[in-house]
Amino acid sequence: MRLINKIELGDPSTQQQRFIDVKLxxxxxxxxxxxxxxxxxxxxxxxxxxxxxxxxxxxxxxxxxxxxxxxxxxxxxxxxxxxxxxxxxxxxxxxxxxxxxxxxxxxxxxxxxxxxxxxxxxxxxxxxxxxxxxxxxxxxxxxxxxxxxxxxxxxxxxxxxxxxxxxxxxxxxxxxxxxxxxxxxxxWKTINIDERVLIVHRFIEANITEKLSNADLASLVHMAPNSFARLFRTEMNLPLHSFIQNRKIAKACELFGHTNETIESISFNLGFSDRYHFSRVFKAVTGISPAAYKSGRYL
CATH class of the missing domain: 2.60.120 (Jelly Rolls)
Known part of the structure; x- marks a missing residue:
């Protein structure tokens, strides 16, 4: 008879299993x-x-x-x-x-x-x-x-x-x-990206409302900014700065769809200098203005 190894899981095995968490x-x-x-x-x-x-x-x-x-x-x-x-x-x-x-x-x-x-x-x-x-x-x-x-x-x-x-x-x-x-x-090769890039990736997601600099992000994995920027681009096929902008705009689209926040509020909370800077980046990424997206006119 085998004893349960992890009581909180009810798992009788000593073999660790690794699952990929898909947050649909x-x-x-x-x-x-x-x-x-x-x-x-x-x-x-x-x-x-x-x-x-x-x-x-x-x-x-x-x-x-x-x-x-x-x-x-x-x-x-x-x-x-x-x-x-x-x-x-x-x-x-x-x-x-x-x-x-x-x-x-x-x-x-x-x-x-x-x-x-x-x-x-x-x-x-x-x-x-x-x-x-x-x-x-x-x-x-x-x-x-x-x-x-x-x-x-x-x-x-x-x-x-x-x-x-x-x-x-x-x-x-x-x-x-x-x-x-x-x-x-x-x-799905992105799930096998370099662990250092994944650490930064998760940090960006958790701190998307902050102003994120290359130097600060590189320091998280003890790398020089230029070296990490090259590593990130190689692994993600996208410059670090562009990736951060894309994730901020993705968060903005989520907020437009699920909250009543204003464009000014969202741009400020996502770390943009002003609404006009936010609007330029939003349109560069999505092809339409944040006002059009928020109103649903793109549909």
Whole structure:
């Protein structure tokens, strides 16, 4: 008979296990018919999963074009500069333009399929370091199990798209996790980054409202500022300064979505010198002004 080694865990084994903590935060999940989906150079600090029931949707990442297939899901990682369009109604070459409405059981989907894009999407974050992977669009085959989950979610969204039951939340989380688990292993190399970079990464996340200097961050891991800056860029494929700005803007987007704080308050609390400096950085990262983001005009 073996005695329990860790009483507080009820674990009878002496072998230590290491788990990766994924902190999934749901932001939105919707099922719409879209007459217009002209969105250009979108860059936002959250993950997206897209699925179109019918053909006609298109995604672009630099020179790569994805003609969206109903048999596939499309995953967009955070801070990916991409564009989207509904080819039957393509009007714009810049800006973010969306026209549509949520679907319900009062709507005849077959009617809308002839003139609209039947579109499912969900936005979410995974927490550090998974929100800082390489930018990209990933095409995932709809397995029978994923399709079953997708059908459950879209049917529930047609019943109620505001007040979700616990079952819906769990099914959505399961669907997201299964979908992203199908992305190739090369995407997740950030979980194996140098321990010194990871220490600083976690410090930045925990102190994102502070003014963070290269010298102070390098001192956390006992390195010279220039040496650490080179190490960080090699490991994260991004300069340290740009990374900090991206994380501050990501925090700002979260605050805009979940609080009533003003732009001035958020810019001050995130360590920017003034609203104008914050607005310049916000637009450089996302492509739109903080006022447009806060008001929801980007949708």
């Amino acid at each position: 935060r749901l932001m939105c999940c919707r099922y719409w018919h879209l007459e217009l989906w002209d969105c250009h150079n979108m860059v936002f600090p959250f993950w997206r999963i897209y699925w179109n029931k019918n053909e006609g949707g298109e995604l672009k990442l630099q020179h790569q074009v994805y003609q969206m297939d109903p048999d596939f899901l499309y995953i967009v990682s955070p801070f990916t500069p991409f564009s989207s369009s509904y080819l039957k109604n393509k009007r714009y070459t810049s800006g973010i333009h969306v026209a549509g409405k949520n679907l319900s059981f009062e709507h005849d989907e077959t009617h809308y399929e002839t003139k609209s894009l039947i579109h499912f999407f969900t936005h979410f974050n995974l927490g550090a370091p998974f929100d800082n992977v390489l930018p990209g669009i990933f095409k995932i085959q709809l397995t029978p199990h994923l399709r079953e989950g997708l059908m459950y979610l879209t049917n529930e969204l047609k019943l109620d798209n505001q007040n979700f039951k616990m079952t819906f939340n769990l099914k959505l989380q399961s669907f997201i996790k299964e979908t992203i688990s199908n992305i190739g292993a090369e995407l």
